[in-house]
Amino acid sequence: MKAYTLNRYSKDDKLQLVELSEPTVQENEVLVQIHSASVNQLDLKLKSGEFKLLLPYKFPLVLGHDVAGTITKVGSRVSRFKVGDEVYARPADFHIGAFAEFISIHENDVALKPKNLSMEEASSIPLVGLTVWQALVEKAKLQKGQKVFIQAGSGGVGTIAIQLAKHLGAIVATTTSAANFEMVKSLGADVVIDYKTQDFETILKDYDVVLNSQDEKTLEKSLRILKPGGKLISISGPPDTASAKELGLPWFLKTVIFFLSRKVKIQTKKRNVAYSFLLMQANGKQLAEISALIEAGIIRPVIDKVFLFEQTNEALSYVGSGRAKGKIVINVQL
Structure with missing residues (x-):
């Protein structure tokens, strides 16, 4: 082949x-x-x-x-x-x-x-669908009426995350360029921020959940828009000790990851919010649940x-x- x-x-x-x-x-x-x-x-x-x-x-x-x-x-x-x-x-x-x-x-x-x-x-x-499912349903346990900030709403993960979050009854904020405003609104975004001209940290406040897919600077700003008890789930790092344990990594890699995630742990403790890193896992049963939503016209x-x-x-x-x-x-x- x-x-x-x-x-x-x-x-x-x-x-x-x-x-x-x-x-x-x-x-x-x-x-x-x-x-x-x-x-x-x-x-x-x-x-x-x-x-x-x-x-x-x-x-x-x-x-x-x-x-x-x-x-x-x-x-x-x-x-x-x-x-x-x-x-x-x-x-x-x-x-x-x-x-x-x-x-x-x-x-x-x-x-x-x-x-x-x-x-x-x-x-x-599959990858983006399972990522979003495991982030919003499994880890965040996103509830009706909660506010969720989904970064990069016009990207592969963002387009599916907006649709699933709306299906779960959340209020959805996202970032994208002005050219993509109508597209992300059509997917269900309630608050749309132009990342080129606006600073989401000055607009968003007291959010329950953030799905982080960007760089370290964006992560730090995202922590500041969460309300106490809020959750930030990152798919772009840094990895945390819980994910290292899930992967069964040897002790020396767990030590490396401990220091990589130390800064964000200090910040989350200070703000009374939770941080977790998601390395999505293959799962045919969850994918079948996503299929049902697709066939019902809820996710496209x-x-x-x-x-x-x-x-x-x-x-x-x-x-x-x-x-x-x-x-x-x-x-x-x-």
Whole structure:
């Protein structure tokens, strides 16, 4: 099969198109012929080595965390899927590889593709959908009437987070450029701030939840808009000791992470707010719940651009530019 591989950590190196053996299927896995994949910031962070402490991958590595396609083989103990099923998934860490023609995935990480989505649309959902679900439903336990600040509302995570937060009954504030105001309002944003000309810290006050996806400076400002007892959940770092424990990292990495998160811990204690880092986990059951919301018309995908498989490096560059509105998709099978 054809696949794009990474041979070392590098911001600048391009992925190499190579021939690899078709993946072997373990007893609890399904083999998926990939129709479409999508590109995430996580792919760029892994490529550059930014997450090498948390996710120490071996090379050569096939990137790609989102997949939609058709099952062509099932393992001997697979009970929930059959050959021919159209599915989508976010493969588990250390089992990624969507920038390829085939991938084997544990059945627990797979869900049936929403009936009302194309393959391209479906491949845009898993990572951002699960990230938002685990942040707002699992960690924040967002309630009706609460106020939530979702940074970068026109991005891949932001577009889905706004829709889920509105479904949960929250009052939603977000940041974006003036050109994207109408789009984020159409998704359900109540308060929209132009990050180029306005300072959200002077506008927002007494928020219950912040979903942080930006830099350290934005995180510090976000802590100041929370009310006492509020929660900040970050998908961009710094990692905290709880996430290090969840990942089962060795003691010396836990020590490193303790010092990386020390500053934000001091700030949260002073303000009587909570901080947690979210490294999203694959979960087919949660993805099936997201599918139900999609099929009910509550959540819809937002896609900026679809690239051909041979344009995979261009797709990564476009995501890296920060200009994408919603998700960038790669069509593997044409």
